[in-house]
Amino acid sequence: MPQQTDEFGFHPSDRIALFIDGANLHAAARVLKIDVDFRRLRSFFVTRGRFIRAFYYTALLEEGDYSPLRPLVDWLDYNGYQVVTKPAKTFTDSEGQRRIKGNMDVEMAVDIMDFVTHADHIVLFSGDGDFRRLVEAVQWKGARVTVASTTRGAPSLVSDELRRQADGFIELDDIRDEISREIDGEAEDA
Numbered sequence: 001m002p003q004q005t006d007e008f009g010f011h012p013s014d015r016i017a018l019f020i021d022g023a024n025l026h027a028a029a030r031v032l033k034i035d036v037d038f039r040r041l042r043s044f045f046v047t048r049g050r051f052i053r054a055f056y057y058t059a060l061l062e063e064g065d066y067s068p069l070r071p072l073v074d075w076l077d078y079n080g081y082q083v084v085t086k087p088a089k090t091f092t093d094s095e096g097q098r099r100i101k102g103n104m105d106v107e108m109a110v111d112i113m114d115f116v117t118h119a120d121h122i123v124l125f126s127g128d129g130d131f132r133r134l135v136e137a138v139q140w141k142g143a144r145v146t147v148a149s150t151t152r153g154a155p156s157l158v159s160d161e162l163r164r165q166a167d168g169f170i171e172l173d174d175i176r177d178e179i180s181r182e183i184d185g186e187a188e189d190a
Contacts, residue, residue, distance in 0.1 A: 008170055025125045058085055108126075123147075144167040152171070
């Protein structure tokens with residue numbers, strides 16, 4: 001008899017791993033006006049199966065520059081997340097504006113492929129269509145993949161190709177009460 005799944009497609013025996021593209025989750029949270037509580041986010045998935053690990057990926061400004069992400073990265077590191085960082089690159093664009101670039105896609109893809117043998121269900125916090133082929137490769141190795149992002153932006157922050165390839169999709173707006181920071185005992189409203 002097949003094992004029952006919850007409303008998000010998780011089996012109680014699933015070994016679950018989270019892979020969070022920090023910049024992508026930040027963009028989705030900003031669109032949805034959600035202040036993500038990473039303790040509550042982790043707890044949400046711990047209750048879904050056999051939680052293995054949560055990875056968080058972000059680029060940080062070089063040592064000389066203050067990075068507003070440093071307190072978050074330090075908190076995550078001390079509270080059950082495996083944090084993967086690399087230095088952000090700064091450059092001047094064609095209009096003379098200082099820009100920061102720090103794509104973590106390759107690091108995430110390599111780590112997911114290395115980790116897939118330890119997990120039955122990968123949760124990918126990204127809407128980047130470049131991950132479609134990665135999701136397919138993970139599925140070929142026998143794991144299920146759920147994408148967590150939002151379609152509620154204009155334009156949508158998740159690519160249609162990625163959603164079609166994934167085994168499941170979690171609309172972040174639908175779980176806002178479970179993952180938002182609480183204020184006076186209640187989840188923060190949008």
